[in-house]
Amino acid sequence: MSLSTVQTVEPLGCQLKGEVEERDLTYGAIREKIPAHCFERSAVKSLAYLLRDCVYASVLVWLALQIDYLPNPILRVAAWIAYGFVQGCVGTGLWIIGHECGHGSFSEHPRLNDCVGWAVHSILMVPFHSWKITHARHHRYHGHIDKDTVFVPPTESELKDQNSTLYTRFVELVEETPLYHAITLLGHQLFGWQLYMLFNVSAGNKSLPSKGTGIQKFRDSHLDPLGSLFTSSQAHLIALSDLGLLIVGSALYYMSTLMGFWQIALLYAVPYFWVHHWLVAITYLHHTHPDVPHYNEHAWTFVKGALGTVDRRFGFIGRHFFHEIIDYHVIHHLFPKIPFYHAEEATNAIVPLLGEQYRIEEGSFLKSLADTFRTCKVVNDPDTEGVLHWQRPENSRKKQH
Numbered sequence: 369m370s371l372s373t374v375q376t377v378e379p380l381g382c383q384l385k386g387e388v389e390e391r392d393l394t395y396g397a398i399r400e401k402i403p404a405h406c407f408e409r410s411a412v413k414s415l416a417y418l419l420r421d422c423v424y425a426s427v428l429v430w431l432a433l434q435i436d437y438l439p440n441p442i443l444r445v446a447a448w449i450a451y452g453f454v455q456g457c458v459g460t461g462l463w464i465i466g467h468e469c470g471h472g473s474f475s476e477h478p479r480l481n482d483c484v485g486w487a488v489h490s491i492l493m494v495p496f497h498s499w500k501i502t503h504a505r506h507h508r509y510h511g512h513i514d515k516d517t518v519f520v521p522p523t524e525s526e527l528k529d530q531n532s533t534l535y536t537r538f539v540e541l542v543e544e545t546p547l548y549h550a551i552t553l554l555g556h557q558l559f560g561w562q563l564y565m566l567f568n569v570s571a572g573n574k575s576l577p578s579k580g581t582g583i584q585k586f587r588d589s590h591l592d593p594l595g596s597l598f599t600s601s602q603a604h605l606i607a608l609s610d611l612g613l614l615i616v617g618s619a620l621y622y623m624s625t626l627m628g629f630w631q632i633a634l635l636y637a638v639p640y641f642w643v644h645h646w647l648v649a650i651t652y653l654h655h656t657h658p659d660v661p662h663y664n665e666h667a668w669t670f671v672k673g674a675l676g677t678v679d680r681r682f683g684f685i686g687r688h689f690f691h692e693i694i695d696y697h698v699i700h701h702l703f704p705k706i707p708f709y710h711a712e713e714a715t716n717a718i719v720p721l722l723g724e725q726y727r728i729e730e731g732s733f734l735k736s737l738a739d740t741f742r743t744c745k746v747v748n749d750p751d752t753e754g755v756l757h758w759q760r761p762e763n764s765r766k767k768q769h
Contacts, residue, residue, distance in 0.1 A: 393671055393675070393721070393722065393725060394671065395670065395671055395702075397721065398671070398702060398718050398721060398722070399702075399703065401717045401718045401720075401721050402703070402706075402714045402717045402718060403713065403714075403717060405710070406706055406710040406713055406714040406717070407703070407705065407706055407710075408707075408710075409472075409473055409474065409475050409476050409705070409707050410475070410707070411474070411475035411476070411477060411480060413707075413709060414465070414468065414474045414475055414707065415484075417465060417691070417709075418462075418465050418484065418488070421458055421461045421462050421465065422462075424458045424461075425455065425458050425459070425462065428451060428454060428455045428458065429455075429635060431451070432447075432448070432451045432455075432634070432635055435447045435448060435451070448634055448638075451634075451638075451639075452634070452638035452639055452642060453642060455638075455639035455642070456638070456639040456640075456641075456642020456643050456645070456646065457642070457646070457685055457689040457690070458639075458689060459492060459639050459640070459642070459643040460642075460643050460646040460647065460689065460690055461689045461690055461691055462488050462491070462492065463488070463489070463492055463494065463643055463647060464690060464691045464693050464708070465484070465488055465691070466484070466485045466488040466489040466492070466494065466496065467503075467693070468481075468485075468691075468707065468708060469481040469482065469484050469485025469488070469496075470485050470496065470499065470500040470503060470504075471507075471704040471705060472704075472705055473704065473705045473706060473707045473708070474707075482496075482497075485500070486608070486609070486612055487612075489612070490609075490612030490613060490615065490616050491616055492640070492643060493613055493616060493617070493640065494565075495565065495590050495591060495606070495609035495610060495612070495613060496609050496612065497602075497605035497606060497608060497609045498565075498590035498591065498597070498598070498605075498606050498609045499565075499590065499609075501597070501598060501602060501605070502517050502568075502571075502590065502597055503517075503518075505517045505575060505577075506518045507701060507704055508670075509572070509575070509668075509673065510655065510673040510674060510676065510677070510701060511661075511662055511663055511668060511672060511673030511674075511676040512572065512662070512663060512664075512665070512668045512673060513572065513662045513663060513664055513668075513747070513750075513756055514572045514573050514574040514575070514664070514665060515572050515574050515575050515665075516571070516572045516575060516662075516673075517568075517571045517572065517575045518564075518570060518571070518651060518655060519570050519651065519652055519655050519656055520570055520571060520572040520575075520662075521656075521662070521744065521745070521746060521747045521758075522745075522746050522747075523746065523747055523748070523749055523756065524746060524747070524748050524749050524759065525749050527746055549738075549741070549742055552741075553737075553738060553741050556648065556652075556741065557644075557645045557648055557649060558641060558644075558645065560644075560648040560652075561644040561647055561648050562644070564590075565589070565590045565591070566589050566590070566591070567588055567589065568588035568589070568590070568597060571588075576588075576596050576597060577597070577598070577599055578599075590606075590609075591606070591609075591610055591613075592606070593606035593607045593610070620632055620636060646690070649733075649734075649737050650690070650693065650694055652737070652740070652741075653678065653680060653694075653733070653736060653737060653740060654677050654678060654680075654694075654697045655676070655677060655678075656740055656744050657678050657727070657729070657740065657744070658740070658743050658744060658758050659727075659758075660676050660677075660678060660727065661676065661747075661755045661756055661757050661758075662676070662747055662755075662756040663750075663754055663755055663756065664750045664754040664755075664756065665754075666754040667750070667753055667754025667755055668754070671702075673701075674698070674701040674702045675698065675701075675702075675722070675725050675726070675727075677697050677698050677701050677727070678697070678698075678727045678728065678729055679694075679695060679696060679697055679698050679715070679726075679727065679728040679729070680694050680695065680697075680728070680729050680730070680733060680736070681694070681695055681728075681729075681730045681733075682694040682695065682733050691708045691709075692708055692711055692712065693708060694733070695711075695712070696708075696711035696712055696714075696715045698715065698722075698726060698727070699711050699714045699715045699718065702718075743758070743760075744758050745759070746758075746759050747759065
């Protein structure tokens with residue numbers, strides 16, 4: 369499928385596409401289409417998925433510890449590469465389990481959700497509560513050009529107002545070259561998550577909470593309990609998240625003194641970067657597409673924002689290891705407390721109602737990543753209705769200068 373178009377699913381046996389106008393799509397009307405049992409959360413079922421993923425991870429570690437016994441160095445290299453990739457897929461699944469905990473869809477018990485989420489995300493070096501708080505804002509304001517917290521694009525006016533520097537002039541000269549595109553995409557995939565955690569990059573200009581007195585501002589790190597991302601009442605949760613990272617980091621250091629730095633790097637660091645590659649790619653492609661607009665404060669609504677996401681197909685890995693988070697994300701933005709194992713049924717229930725406003729793309733996931741990263745750079749200023757559309761690459765630089 370061409371990146372420039374988003375497929376609309378043909379409703380099965382109900383309304384024809386386009387029969388339901390946008391003004392009819394209220395939150396309540398959409399919710400009524402979903403069977404009640406789709407909102408039921410089972411701690412037993414969720415724990416079973418968690419146990420399955422932990423077994424996968426443990427077996428892979430055991431197998432990896434046998435790699436050095438292989439007689440051929442080429443086989444050993446190939447085995448380590450395969451281990452890193454597969455363990456990265458399993459780790460991404462565990463990250464998604466923690467994501468379920470953050471939304472309260474893991475179970476009906478908040479303490480269980482927080483305990484499991486903290487443990488699972490800490491093992492993956494993710495500050496659970498810090499992420500949970502800002503991620504909730506992302507869901508609340510998705511598609512809002514000022515208040516969303518994830519992958520908010522620059523506007524035409526913002527780029528025009530930037531001071532011209534030697535760096536910006538250099539980028540202007542090389543930004544259309546394949547080499548620059550490849551290097552920046554690689555950096556985006558390897559370090560995008562860390563930059564978001566440390567500096568809150570890609571968040572909207574008005575996405576920070578209102579602060580009480582005595583809190584230091586202008587510190588946009590997810591690791592700072594007194595930083596600008598959190599209120600004073602949330603500081604203890606951020607400190608608890610940091611404690612989880614400290615415990616896991618200390619354990620990794622201790623194991624490296626016993627097993628060697630490179631052994632731990634192969635066992636943990638390589639899968640770690642695979643996990644965050646998938647995390648950044650999945651999040652980016654869910655919320656970025658040439659045909660999906662953003663909205664200013666006058667045009668934005670929760671339903672518009674939630675429907676501004678794109679479902680994608682990712683085959684066996686997406687279904688089995690990634691718990692179908694790629695395949696069924698629109699329903700997740702509308703109703704984040706629906707467990708992932710009910711997402712397909714819930715999606716099928718609302719597609720006839722959504723009609724042309726449901727977006728799904730079935731082309732190559734990685735090709736879409738490369739194409740979207742090259743295409744979606746800046747949005748135009750709001751039109752008369754408050755909608756911000758993506759600029760086409762051939763026009764963006766001309767408008768900036």
